[in-house]
Structure formats: structure tokens, C-alpha cells
Amino acid sequence: MRILQLSLGGVLLVGAAAMGPLPGPGGIFLFAGGMILILRNSRRAQVRWARAKRRWPRVGNIADRAMRRRSALRRRARDRVIGSR
Structure with a gap:
């Protein structure tokens, strides 16, 4: 599968x-x-994606948000909590 x-x-x-x-x-x-x-x-694709996001964080965040990845949702929730303090 x-x-x-x-x-x-x-x-x-x-x-x-x-x-x-x-x-x-x-x-x-x-x-x-x-x-x-x-x-x-694909674990290999995940590693390469993480490296690309570290190199170009703005583009990576936009792409993650568009694909509704769980990591993007966690990051947005964390940023909201930190920003409200």
C-alpha cells in the first residue's frame, strides 16, 4: 500500500x-x-523537506499551512500562546 x-x-x-x-x-x-x-x-522525503524548511523557513511554513500538516498546526497554536503572553 x-x-x-x-x-x-x-x-x-x-x-x-x-x-x-x-x-x-x-x-x-x-x-x-x-x-x-x-x-x-517516505522517511527520506521527510528529512529532505525538514532541511529545505530550515533553509527557507517562510516558504516551508506557507507550504505546511497549505497542506494542513500537523506540524504547522502545532506551530501556529504554540505561536498564538506565546504571542498572547
Whole structure:
């Protein structure tokens, strides 16, 4: 099942690249879906994603929020508590 989900994630990423030049936001949704499937099923991808987020934190936070990752939700909740003090 894991290999199937990784493969589907890769297909979605390729589809997002193919839909990129077309008008409309269709490629964005395919890209997000592909990233979600890959990041949930590949430890290596998770490590690389964490490194990229450390290097470009602003872009990583936006992407995490858009993909509704649990880490982004925890970070936002923590920031709200710290900001309210």
C-alpha cells in the first residue's frame, strides 16, 4: 500500500508539472496532493523537506499551512500562546 501511495504521489507531481503551463490553478492542487502522499510515506522525503524548511523557513511554513500538516498546526497554536503572553 505504501509503494502504491508513493507511486501515486509521484504521478501527481508529474501531472502538476504537465499542468503548470495551462491556465488556472489545477497544478497547485496536484502538487499539494502529491507532496502529501510522498511526505506521509517516505522517511527520506521527510528529512529532505525538514532541511529545505530550515533553509527557507517562510516558504516551508506557507507550504505546511497549505497542506494542513500537523506540524504547522502545532506551530501556529504554540505561536498564538506565546504571542498572547
